Amino acid sequence: MPRQLRPAIFLDRDDTINRNADLPDAAWVGRTPGDLLDPDHVHLLPGALDACRRLADAGYAIVVITNQGGIARGGGAIADIDACNDRLRGLLAPDDGAPPDSAIPAPLRPTLVEACYAAPHHPMGAVAPFDSEHPWRKPGPGMIESACAELGLDPARSWMVGDKKRDLDAAITAGIAPDRCVMVGPTADAPDLSAAAARILGSDPTPGDSTTVTLRALDGRPLADSRTRETVLATARAIAERTGVDLTDLSATDSSVTATLAAPRLAALGFLAELRRLTNAWSIAKHARDLWPAADHD
Ligand SMILES: [Mg+2]
Known part of the structure; x- marks a missing residue:
């Protein structure tokens, strides 16, 4: 009997979960604006934590998928992506408790995020081996397909939330229905992740049902x-x-x-x-x- 696949929420990172476009100039020193590779500038958008808690409580696996072409552009190293993602995972804590125990390595601290996938590639980049197009780079479906295979996730019962068309295109190519792809942003149907979560939970009241x-x-x-x-x-x-x-x-x-x-x-x-x-x-x-x-x- 095949293992039971689980539903997931695939989340774009920058300007979906955490601030990016409105960060101060100090966030981009030595980098192309938008290439967030400094964990000190990882700040959650309003409502993001509560939205992730509600989605996780409902039975969804929370998976972050993010393009980080700044690596291909020479703005940092893979370790900088990991540092930012560790910071994000720490901020998305499952409950309000004591500050994280610094003795526990960041990747092992309690978090709502089951996994983070990042694509460091960019076809206009200069840093090998990331200076080319890659199936993981959105709108390619590679990160979602890999997550589904590695984590046992069911694209048919999953959702995508992102602030760019390429986020949604990646999900649709990976097998997530267009009506389960939610665009967030000031001019989008859902202004933020909190509104997206409300829409998801209104459509799938019991996603983890068996x-x-x-x-x-x-x-x-x-x-x-x-x-x-x-x-x-x-x-x-x-x-x-x-x-x-x-x-x-x-x-x-x-x-x-x-x-x-x-x-x-x-x-x-x-x-x-x-x-x-x-x-x-x-x-x-x-x-x-x-x-x-x-x-x-x-
Ligand atoms: Mg984004």
């Missing part, structure tokens, strides 16, 4: 017949495949079939109704009798 449903036979032990059992199980898998429902467990006894789906209860009951309808039709054609009661489910 629902188990069972069909019980009308009478007897019809699934003791291996042909019947295999037909029921194959039909369940086919419905999941056709509808895109994530079937995380499927089992049968001689008199029942039980499915666990990574879906809200309403969707799971729809799955069950379709399984009942199709396998009853098959059974009537084959054995002139229903397998299941017309509407008995739990």
